[in-house]
Amino acid sequence: MNEISLMPVEEYERLQQRSAEDVKELWDILDEVKDPEVPVLTIWDLGILRDVQRQDGQIVVTITPTYSGCPAMDNITSDVKQALGNAGYTDVKVQTKLAPAWSSEWMSSNGRKKLRDYGIAPPEDAELDEDGLTPDAHAQCPHCSSRNTRRVSEFGSTACKALFQCNDCNEPFDYFKKI
């Protein structure tokens, strides 16, 4: 039997937001801006890009950090300005918005797939502990799909990831934490 996968409401709303006539082109331009730490994901895929507006001739782009100390924010800001600048938009303001706090739920379904292909297990590839945190085993290996894996460290190469190792193919891999 075929299953029809439902798009999460949050993602549907985000798609609606970017299809508004006067800013559609701007969202498309910003699709070339990648997260410096996970270069397969765009800032839209990650849910870091919150809003794009035209205000009196100025383009106002709103982004939100994944973690408080995310060192990529400054890079992302300049990448956003550069991408829009290359397309002829020079009057650009990038503002950071803290609320609502970023959630890994905001990642697009396409982003999750890209993440897996890149070798990072997305949040839903592990069954969380009862307290909602990363479990100590069984995140699905993005390389061989085995569930026979163990957590090596709660904190991986960046704050948003934990480090796992697969007991079957022996490859280490990053797991994108649910937050």
Add this chain to the structure above:
Amino acid sequence: MSDAIKAATLEYATRLGDDSVVLGHRISEWISYGPFLEEDIAYGNVSLDYIGRARMFYTYAAELADDGRDEDDFAYMRNDREYRNLLLFEMPKGDFAYSQVRQLFADVYYTVLLPELLQSKDETLSAIAAKAIKETKYHLRRSRDWVLRLGDGTEESHKRTQKAVDALWGYTHELFDMDATEQLLADEGIGVDVSKLRDAWLQRVTEILTEATLTVPEDSWEVKGGRIGYHTENLGHMLTEMQIVHRSHPGCKW
């Protein structure tokens, strides 16, 4: 916002920023000294979370001060007597047990404090709390695991961990002190009345220490003064190291 409330909120945001930057810096001192690579990376990540919080609190403080200063001026251009952080956070990193016990005390503190700050009428403080709550869950699980492992570990690790608990205990009372500034903000629904949080903190810490076969010390001594700028000698040394590059090259950009 009335002038009095605004001034108090500026002071409050600065205090919270000072707490975060000082603890974040102390944690960062473990980088390249961790017991193994993953732990080193984990500590680096926790440190970054705190430095990130400090940036958010200082950015807000700078906005309220509106006198041309920015977040860096708050972090790098104030002397120890101008810092308002809790003394617990400025204590030197000590051995690994000492740092983990301090971290446990801090993580449980934020576990009880942040949900209250989330309720703040001040949107920025509430937004910062919302971000920090999520991170603190991970921090606490890690420091709890370490304190259990060290307390209920070898004779040596138990001895050192108990020593750390005893050495730090007298600095934890200050975490729950209120003064006129914080009382004003608590009454306004902006700040947190931390004096009401000690029971919850103590209960949680007691559970963990007991499980780790450690003894909760008697309340026989306490040291305070961070909130009025009276620090231990440790803060001056720490700031010297933290601020030297910024102060040697004022306004430098790359």
